[in-house]
Amino acid sequence: MKNRFLDRYRYCQIGYEEEYGVFHSSYYRLPDKRKKLKVVTTVHDFTYEKFLTGPAKWVHSWQKNKAIRNSDLVICVSYNTAKDLQQYCPVDPSKIRVIYNGVSDSYHPIDALSNEESQQAVVFVGARSGYKNFTLAVESVAVVPSLQLQIIGGGKLSEDEIKHLERYLPNRYCWLGRLSDEELNQTYNQAYALLYPSSYEGFGIPVIEAMRAGCPVIAVNVSSIPEVAGDAAILVNEPTVVAFSDALIKLPVMRKQLITAGLEQAAKFSWGRCFEETLAVYKELLAK
Structure with missing residues (x-):
């Protein structure tokens, strides 16, 4: 359990050998070797910052801030999260992209x-x-x-x-x-x-x-x-x-x-749309 906990806060080891690509983390990780990789971080919320205290909050916030500041672009899952981002970890607004979560096709009227x-x-x-x-x-x-x-x-x-x-x-x-x-x-x-x-x-x-x-x-x-x-x-x-x-x-x-x-x-939200908009972020970065 201890090693699994620590693994969440270490650099992510990757075997990627190409000259360029995209590293995308949804839990505030960074690649161990940056090379020419473009880095994207998805920010879900600021629950730790708003409601927790002590070491859990400090470690989480430190990791989150480090990942955000070392990212080429930051995806927020709502405009409210983007607003919270500017309160807790201000970044250049041009780095922020809002992409909504989706919902499983398993949900439907019976x-x-x-x-x-x-x-x-x-x-x-x-x-x-x-x-x-x-x-x-x-x-x-x-x-x-x-x-x-x-x-x-x-x-x-x-x-x-x-x-x-x-x-x-x-x-x-x-x-x-x-x-x-x-x-x-x-x-x-x-x-x-x-x-x-x-x-x-x-x-x-x-x-x-x-x-x-x-x-x-x-x-x-x-x-x-x-x-x-x-x-x-x-x-x-x-x-x-x-x-x-x-x-x-x-x-x-x-x-x-x-x-x-x-x-x-609900029809406005889908994982397909989320995928397409996330792919557009990758293409935007690789075109630079």
Whole structure:
């Protein structure tokens, strides 16, 4: 484990012998021998800088800054991340390219599952600590007696999380663990909504996954979320129980509209488009 951890912070050894090419890292690595390689770094977010303290933050930020400053071009996964980049590691704006993430083709509406009687589960996906506002999600769902909470991924529930769930949602929650794309797509199709209460995201892939599956989204109007969700989600201005529970209560009258708008919004994002735009960055560098 120790060596695997250290490997993340070493120069990346490459056997590339050509005179020129492109080295692209999505986790702030640099090649051990620069030669005539053009270097591209993808920046996903600034979670460490915003929310962590101590050695983990220092080491990560040092590595990230070093990679960014030694890159010929920097790809940011959203304009919000590009803005954060200029706050935490200012660079020449001409070095920045914004290329959105994509979404798997595994997500799509399943007509046989779109039974409104079964749509009483609110879905929470991913990590649950701190700025992810999991406790707010629990308390918000508790306000609407007809709803249940399905918790996906993020590791097993802690004792404190179970206590909180038992206090607010006894017999109204379940942890589904880590699901495959196909299983998650089915869960989205059967859900009342995706509740995504995070106070910060570099992109927010679950928002697009849910929309592509025809699942309404409730999220916070902050960081990259409005950029990614557009007008196709219910976005609350502040992450509070009142705001989220109100959104859950009023969702039925907006459901069909949100599903239609969500499918249109999600269609703007694909890994194919991400690939083509990334390839264009490589060609741009090699042409210089």
